[in-house]
Amino acid sequence: MSLPQQTTILIVGAGPCGMATALSLNHQGIHDIVIVDALLAGENSSRALVIQAATLEALNDIGCLDDLLSIGDKPDTLDIHHGSSRLISIDFSLLAPHTKFPFTLVIPQTNTEAVMLGKLDQLGIKVFRPFKVVSVKPSESVEEGMFEVRFASGEMIKTKYVVGADGAHSAVRNEAGVSFKDPDGDEKQDYGNLSQLVLGDVTFTSPPQIPTKTLGTFSHGNFSLFAQFPDKASPDPTCTVYRVVSSVPVEDGTAPQAPSAEYLQALLDRYGPPALSSDPAVNAHPTRIDRLYWSSRYRTRSAIVDRYFTLNPNGGGAILLLGDAAHIHSPVGGQGMSLGIRDAISLGPVLKAHIDSRDSTSSSKHFEEWGAIRRRYAITVIAMTKEALGMMTASRRVWAPLLMVGFSVLRFLGRFRFMKQMVAYRISGLADI
Template identity: 35%
Template sequence: MALPASTNILIVGCGPAGLSCAITLAAKGHKDITIIDARPDGRTLSRAIVIHAQTIEALHSVGVADKLNARGVRAKRMVVRWQQTRLIKANFATLEERTRFPWALLISQSDTEDILEERLNELGIHILRPYKVTDMESVQGGIMVKFESGESIKARYVVGADGNRSTVRTLAGIPFRDPKTGKNPHAAVVKPTDSAKKLEKKLGKELVVADVHLSGHIPPTVNPTDLGVFLSPMQFLLLVPLPPAKDDPEQRPIYRMSCPVEPGAKEVTLTYLQKVLNSALGLPTEKTPIVDKLRWASLFRVKSAVADRFHQRMGDGIVTLCGDAGHVHSPAGGQGMNLGIRDAIQLGQALSDIIKRDNDPNTSPSAARAYADKRLEGYTTERRKLAVGVIKITKFMTWATGLEAPPAQRARNALYWTIGRGSVVSKKFTLRLSGLEAADHESIPLNA
């Protein structure tokens, strides 16, 4: 499919946020949409694996919740343990009064993207690849977006859904920084003499993410419907069951592992993952599962930042942001993709309202412009406030799980155990993880 010369809405990036924004617009009848992506094959590493209740509610409004629920594993609880001792849990069944989806859905990001793309195709919109944005300039009637291929497209509205290193955000001149330090996490200057601790301070904590197969004895604490966090002398291990790969003839369960990186290591090994698992479970060797196959693994740095604003006028056009282009933070609690998808659905609704006002013959151009500015200012205020809140809580969770000194670990465990005995704290923890607490501050999605 050829790139058109012009489009009303250009969406840059086809991860979960970009796809969700395009689906929302298309479901509301807007067909003059172009969605492009820089990746030739369109696939991504499956870092995000959890879709929480409020996000499933939002996705239900655009017609994709049923397929996602059918594909994923429905986690009943998130449990934080010190090895085999339960400290605190989030029981998602307590959400029944607030949602039709009282669970956390465990599903790989690649599966989520496949299902979202299928829905977009059903609505008549197809992704164009590969198109890498290199420049944007204001022109009469909109924004001219230029690509590495030498091609260009004119758009009235440009949606930046192109990740935390967003080219769209950079070209629009929107600052991106940690709300506490005011620094851009991508602008840190690294020296060859920097120690591991200094690199962590400059670049963020380095973590492992890996999908593996386990064999041997699987203890009851490695529950197939639990989102499990195991604290141990080696800090922590996230251990989460995922559905088998669709192309796996044996249909073996996949387990997501995430933990601190091995000091000085440049790659992830089975030996190190086994060492982490042994420490996390604290069981005799014969009762500890064996990490027998590494499907894929990656190292990444935890960063925190939020855009100063989620929209920017460029002459007659408007640039907007959603997902990681607007905020980035620790993966603790599985909040990032969830917030990004809900950004995108809210943005799609806002742009739909704005375009309808643009096309209303009874609305003057100046009134339509004022309406667009007001609508997007509300979007920025809402989404930025939620992003800053997520950054605060995920920073705390990352700090607490990453304690290394035994006295600090013991004090944290005692605190978690104490508060974990109370139902009020447990319910609030569950509500916060699910995103339903944010529902009180989010615009309500309209059914497609």
């Protein structure tokens, strides 16, 4: 498929946030858009497994929610344990006064992307592949107020606006000369055992004896997460598949890029909930990982752009950044993709207002407001994930008996409705909308 020579809006990156941008623009009645991606096909890995309530609201607003709801599971609680005892059960049903979607939607990123791609297809919006952006410069003919975007393959497209949705290593961000740093200047970012996470989509030799579909567990300064895949999104329709996540103790060194079933099981045996242990001395119904469908490691790092938009110095349009191109942080709390999709959906009306405006100076205020709000929300999420990491790694800094007192306080407060509601509200992102 050959690339058009000119467009009004070029979206770089057809991950979840680039596709959400295209859907939001289409919803605003803006059709002169081109979306490109460097890869020949979308990435086929499950990565983000949850979508938060605020993002469900945003997806609903642009008519892209029903198919996701029909595939995903809607657990309304998330249990957090210390060892085998429960600290708190986060109750998303308590969000009912604030949202039509009082749950977290469990759906692998592969399925989320497939639904969005299907929607784009229905609307006649094609993703141009493989087109890897290598340069973004203001057009040489100053009066045009356009950008010239060049691709590794040699093609060039002229565009008024460039939306950089090209992920954590964004070429668009680099071309715009935008810095990407930890907001607290904490470049060392030592989160101890939580500095590295490993993830795997697995089956077990026998069903784990865990009564809930999702469970987070603290143990000896480590954290693990267990979540059951929705039946309709299982990588293997013949059996129940689970996502397991575990932190990697510092003394274990760098985790393999694609950890094996044995590597993951060894971590579950040491730090997972007893119900996932293969050791009969710990687990009355010992089980172990049987099949491994996908695994990866994830390095915890936080960074945010210093600005979300860069105006064309010759007037006209702008370069805008969103999703992982604008902010990254630990996946603890399942926030990254959800926040990025909300960046994207909120940009639609802002771009429409800019396009419709005859006075581009005053309308850049829309970008300023949008950028300031998105940056504030991202900083809040980064702070929240750092707070969670701080709690999870407290055993490295806090005297053990004191830590036990802390857990007892949390267990006590966790019984109260206001506490469950407050935690659910923070995770849901509903404070952002």
